[in-house]
Amino acid sequence: MPIQDNKIEAEMNRGFLQVMVLLALETPMYGYMMIKFIEEVGYSVEENTLYPMLRRLEKNKWISSRWDEEHGRPKKYYEITEEGKLIRKKVLAIRQIQNRVITKLFKGVKNG
Amino acid sequence: MPIQDNKIEAEMNRGFLQVMVLLALETPMYGYMMIKFIEEVGYSVEENTLYPMLRRLEKNKWISSRWDEEHGRPKKYYEITEEGKLIRKKVLAIRQIQNRVITKLFKGVKNG
DNA sequence: TGACATACTGTGTGATATATAGTATATATA
């Protein structure tokens, strides 16, 4: 086990996963579909992380859902709400500020 | 109170604060000094967030400390270790991947 | 028929940001 690595990766995921989901849900998607989609764009989420998160975001009214019972197995489609878009804007702004801070601090680092 | 805002800001801080501290501690600094420094570069940390974090990072051996008892009030100076530099590299790499994913997903968003 | 992909639910745990509270010294100012 290299140092304490999984732990810090989980920590780095916090916040980010929400941002990613709020961006992805510009297009309606159901959970499993999203897991695959996220892999396609070069990241990954655990099922047991994503599903609870979707429920949380819906509880916050940042995303909404509807069941599709008509095409094979039932699927729960989620989509971002207007409120969700406001939050998305906000968290993206926070990210940008953070990135600027990192860039600034990184200049002081020898052979980054 | 707009929506649930403080909560999400705290969430966005997770992971990021470590990155920021590991970058800042390229130059030795004590806690209080760091709080001021972080404000100067355009962010902010709570005392009750930073101090426990410094102890945690030290416990992980990502930073080391020494007391300066010689100039007025005792101050605990922290500095990044070699192991800390490895972690820093790693978390910065994660951040970059995340930023790329965000950029990619953002292209699908109308009037971001 | 049986393996694997699909699609989701539920419980428990650990890490950490922060709220809240407190200690104590140094320095400025009235």
Added chain:
DNA sequence: TATATATACTATATATCACACAGTATGTCA
């Protein structure tokens, strides 16, 4: 010289979330 403010740090308690672990059940293909 009293007192407010800045400095510098410690301690406890709480809530949230990522993920480990466990499970249900349907669809599909060899």
